[in-house]
Amino acid sequence: MKVITGNDLKTGAVIWWDGRGWSIHVEDAADAGDGGEQILAVEDAACRVNGGYVIEAERGLDGKVRPAHIKDRIRALGPTVRPDLTLKPADPDAGSWVI
Amino acid sequence: MYKYDHYDQAMVDARVADFRDQTRRRIAGQMTDDQFKPLRLKNGLYLQLHAYMLRIAIPYGTLDSRQLRKLAHIARTYDRGYGHFTTRQNLQFHWIKLEQAPDILAELAEVEMHCIQTSGESIRNISADHYAGAAADEIMDPRPWAEMLRQMTSFHPEFSYLPRKFKICVIAAEEDRAAMRWHDFGLRIVKNEAGEVGFEVYPGGGMGRTPFIAYKSADFVPQHQIFSYLQAVLRVWNRHARRDNIHKQRMKILVHELGEEEFTRQVEEAFEHILRLGTDFPQAEYDRIAAYFEPPAFETGLRDEIDRSDPDFAVWLDQNVAAHKAPGYAIANISLKPIRGIGGDITAEQMEVVADLAERYSFDELRVAHTQNLVLPHVRKQDLYAVWQALRGAGLADANLDLVTDIIACPGLDYCSLANARSIPVAQKIAERFADPARQHDLGELKIKISGCINACGHHHAGHIGILGVDRKGTENYQLLLGGSGDEHTTQAKITGPGFDEDGIVDAVERAVEHYRTIRESGERFIDTYRRVGMDGFKEAIYG
Ligand code: HEM
Ligand code: SF4
Numbered sequence: 001m002k003v004i005t006g007n008d009l010k011t012g013a014v015i016w017w018d019g020r021g022w023s024i025h026v027e028d029a030a031d032a033g034d035g036g037e038q039i040l041a042v043e044d045a046a047c048r049v050n051g052g053y054v055i056e057a058e059r060g061l062d063g064k065v066r067p068a069h070i071k072d073r074i075r076a077l078g079p080t081v082r083p084d085l086t087l088k089p090a091d092p093d094a095g096s097w098v099i
Numbered sequence: 100m101y102k103y104d105h106y107d108q109a110m111v112d113a114r115v116a117d118f119r120d121q122t123r124r125r126i127a128g129q130m131t132d133d134q135f136k137p138l139r140l141k142n143g144l145y146l147q148l149h150a151y152m153l154r155i156a157i158p159y160g161t162l163d164s165r166q167l168r169k170l171a172h173i174a175r176t177y178d179r180g181y182g183h184f185t186t187r188q189n190l191q192f193h194w195i196k197l198e199q200a201p202d203i204l205a206e207l208a209e210v211e212m213h214c215i216q217t218s219g220e221s222i223r224n225i226s227a228d229h230y231a232g233a234a235a236d237e238i239m240d241p242r243p244w245a246e247m248l249r250q251m252t253s254f255h256p257e258f259s260y261l262p263r264k265f266k267i268c269v270i271a272a273e274e275d276r277a278a279m280r281w282h283d284f285g286l287r288i289v290k291n292e293a294g295e296v297g298f299e300v301y302p303g304g305g306m307g308r309t310p311f312i313a314y315k316s317a318d319f320v321p322q323h324q325i326f327s328y329l330q331a332v333l334r335v336w337n338r339h340a341r342r343d344n345i346h347k348q349r350m351k352i353l354v355h356e357l358g359e360e361e362f363t364r365q366v367e368e369a370f371e372h373i374l375r376l377g378t379d380f381p382q383a384e385y386d387r388i389a390a391y392f393e394p395p396a397f398e399t400g401l402r403d404e405i406d407r408s409d410p411d412f413a414v415w416l417d418q419n420v421a422a423h424k425a426p427g428y429a430i431a432n433i434s435l436k437p438i439r440g441i442g443g444d445i446t447a448e449q450m451e452v453v454a455d456l457a458e459r460y461s462f463d464e465l466r467v468a469h470t471q472n473l474v475l476p477h478v479r480k481q482d483l484y485a486v487w488q489a490l491r492g493a494g495l496a497d498a499n500l501d502l503v504t505d506i507i508a509c510p511g512l513d514y515c516s517l518a519n520a521r522s523i524p525v526a527q528k529i530a531e532r533f534a535d536p537a538r539q540h541d542l543g544e545l546k547i548k549i550s551g552c553i554n555a556c557g558h559h560h561a562g563h564i565g566i567l568g569v570d571r572k573g574t575e576n577y578q579l580l581l582g583g584s585g586d587e588h589t590t591q592a593k594i595t596g597p598g599f600d601e602d603g604i605v606d607a608v609e610r611a612v613e614h615y616r617t618i619r620e621s622g623e624r625f626i627d628t629y630r631r632v633g634m635d636g637f638k639e640a641i642y643g
Contacts, residue, residue, distance in 0.1 A: 010126055010198045012150035047128040051146055069573060071512060074521075075148050079513040081441055081523045085179055085194075 001031040006052030014075045026076035029065045073098045101246050101391040103211045111208045118142050119201035143214030151195040154217040159227035159245040160188035160467040164454035169210040171450035184443040188226050188467040220261045222252040228270040228277045229468040233430050233476035235422040241271040243389040262340035263348035278585030280304050280313040283350050296322045303354030306555035311351040312589050316363045326379045331369035395462035401427025415498040433473040434497040436505045438534045443471030452493040503545040504530040511551030518551035520568025520575035528605045545625045561585035563626045565592040577604035582629045607641050614640035
C-alpha cells in the first residue's frame with residue numbers, strides 16, 4: 001500500500017493521512033493508491049502539512065500499517081533510545097516493532 | 100567573557116523580529132515551504148524526524164550560568180526537558196514547534212545568544228580549544244581572536260553566499276584538543292623568535308563524504324593581518340569553487356583540485372592585495388575585545404594538595420581533571436557519557452546543577468567540548484571534592500574522560516532525517532560492553548566516534564576507532580574504521596573491511612580492542628599501537 005506522511009507545519013509532529021485528514025498515529029494511515037501526490041499538493045497549499053511524501057507500507061497480519069523503511073517506522077514511533085518520548089511510552093516492547 | 104554591545108544586541112533583536120514575521124507569514128499560508136525553508140535555516144531551525152530541531156550557537160564553546168539556566172528553561176518550557184551538545188560546541192533541541200520558535204529566539208536574545216549562521220552556506224560558529232584561558236600549555240587565550248573573527252564575519256556581505264559551509268577553529272597550544280585540522284580554516288596561535296604573536300594557518304580540512312586534513316599554508320601570519328588572510332582564503336574559494344554540485348563545493352575540494360601549492364599561491368596573491376586595503380582590526384579594537392577575556396581574579400597562595408582519601412573521588416580526579424595555568428586551580432571535565440545514557444544529552448535539571456557549580460566554583464564560566472562533554476575551567480583544587488559530590492548527585496560524575504566509553508555519537512537515525520543508521524544504540528552497546536571501570540582504565544585513552552551517515556557529524560574519520568552507519572538494502576549496517584585522530588598528529592581513519600550489523604559491530608570493536616591489549620608495548624595507547632603495527636594484524640583479529 002501507499003501511505004502519505006509528513007510533518008505538521010506548526011508543531012513539526014509526524015503525521016499520517018487517514019483518508020480525510022491527518023493523524024499522529026500510523027495505525028490510522030489510509031491507502032492513498034495513486035492519489036498521493038495530488039492529495040499532498042492540496043494539503044501543502046492549505047498549510048496542513050510540511051515536507052510531505054508518499055511511502056511504501058504494508059498491512060501486517062495484525063491489520064496494522066508498517067512503513068517499509070526503518071526511518072519511517074522510527075518516525076511513526078519516536079526515538080528508539082527514548083521509549084519515554086515515543087507515542088507508546090508505557091509499552092516496553094514498542095521499539096521492537098521498528099527493527 | 101564577551102558582552103554584547105548595543106550593535107550586537109540590535110542585530111540579534113532585529114533578526115528575532117524578522118523571523119517572527121516570517122514565521123507568522125508561513126503559518127498564515129503567505130509563504131511556501133520552498134520560500135520559508137532558507138529563512139528558517141538561517142536561524143538554525145531544521146526539520147528533523149520527529150519535530151523541528153533548533154541549533155544554538157555557543158561561540159568558541161563558552162557559556163555562563165545565566166545562559167545555561169536559560170537553556171534549561173527553554174528545554175523545560177519549549178522542548179522535552181533536555182538538550183544535546185554537538186561536536187561543534189553547539190546545543191541542539193530536538194522537539195521544537197515552529198509556532199514557538201520566534202519566542203525561543205527572543206528568550207535566547209535576552210542572554211546574548213542566537214542561532215544565526217548555524218546552518219546553510221555561511222561561516223559557522225567558530226570553535227576553539229575548550230581549555231582556552233585555563234590550559235597550562237597555551238600561549239595565550241585564543242578566544243579574543245575567535246571573537247574578533249566572529250564579529251568580522253557575521254553578516255559580512257562577501258561571505259553571505261559562500262559556495263558551502265565554512266568552519267573555523269582557533270587553538271593556542273601545541274596539543275590540539277579541538278580537532279583543528281579537520282576544519283575548513285584552522286588557526287594555531289604561535290610566537291616567533293622575536294616573541295611576536297602570530298598564526299600558523301591550516302586551510303582545506305573537513306570531514307563529510309570526502310575527508311581531507313587541512314594543510315599548513317603559512318607558518319606565521321602576524322596577528323594583525325589574520326583577517327586579511329582569512330578574506331584572501333575566502334575570496335579564492337568564492338571565486339573558483341564549483342556551485343553546480345553540492346558535494347564538491349566545500350573548500351577542501353578546491354584545495355584538492357588546485358593543489359596545495361597553487362591554492363597557497365593564489366591566497367598569497369589575494370592576501371597582498373587585501374592587506375593594502377587596510378581592513379584588519381586596529382589595535383584599539385583588539386584591546387577592547389581582549390579586555391573581555393582578561394583572566395579572572397585568581398587567588399594566590401592556594402594549596403595544591405588535594406585530599407584523595409575518597410577512592411571514587413581519586414579515580415575521577417585522575418581521569419577527568421586537567422592542569423590549570425594558575426597555581427591552586429584545576430580544570431574539571433564533566434562527562435556527559437554515562438553508561439546507558441545518551442552521549443551529549445543533558446537534562447534541564449542537570450544544566451541547572453552545572454550552572455550553579457560554574458557560578459559558585461568556576462568564576463561563572465563553563466565550556467562545551469567538541470567531545471560532547473562540559474568543562475568547569477577554573478576550579479580551586481580545594482573545591483574539587485565539593486564539585487565532584489554535586490556532580491555525582493546529578494549523575495554527572497562518570498570518570499571516563501577520553502576512555503573507551505567516552506564515545507562521540509551523532510543523533511543518527513533516532514533523530515536525523517539524513518541518517519542511514521542509528522548511532523546512539525551502538526554507542527550504548529559498546530559502552531555497556533566496556534562498562535567495567537577497571538577494564539576501561541586498563542585500556543587507557545581510546546576514542547571511538549560514530550556517525551549515522553557519510554556526513555560525519557560524529558567525526559568517524561577522526562576516531563581511533565570510527566564507526567559509520569550505512570544503509571544495506573534497507574537495513575542498518577556499520578563500517579569499522581581504525582587509526583583516525585583529531586589531535587596534533589591528525590590522521591584519517593581507514594575502513595577495515597566489510598560492514599557489520601548492530602551486534603556484529605560491537606563484537607568487532609571488542610576484537611580490535613583485545614588485539615591491541617595483547618600486542619601493546621608498555622605505555623602505548625590504542626592509536627600508538629595501531630600506528631606502530633598498521634592495519635593488517637587488526638584486520639586479521641577482526642575478521643579472523
Ligand atoms: C541533526 C541534524 C543535522 C543535520 C541535518 C546535519 C547535516 C550535516 C551535513 C549535510 C554535513 C555534511 C556537510 C558537507 O560535507 O558538506 C554535516 C557535517 C557535519 N556535522 Fe552535521 N548535521 C546534523 C547534526 C549534527 C550534530 C548533532 C553534530 C554534532 C554532534 C554535527 C556536526 C557536524 C560535523 C562536525 C560535520 C563535519 C564537518 C566537516 O565536514 O568538516 N551535525 N552535517
Ligand atoms: S552524520 Fe548523518 S546521521 Fe549523523 S547527524 Fe550528521 S547528517 Fe545526521
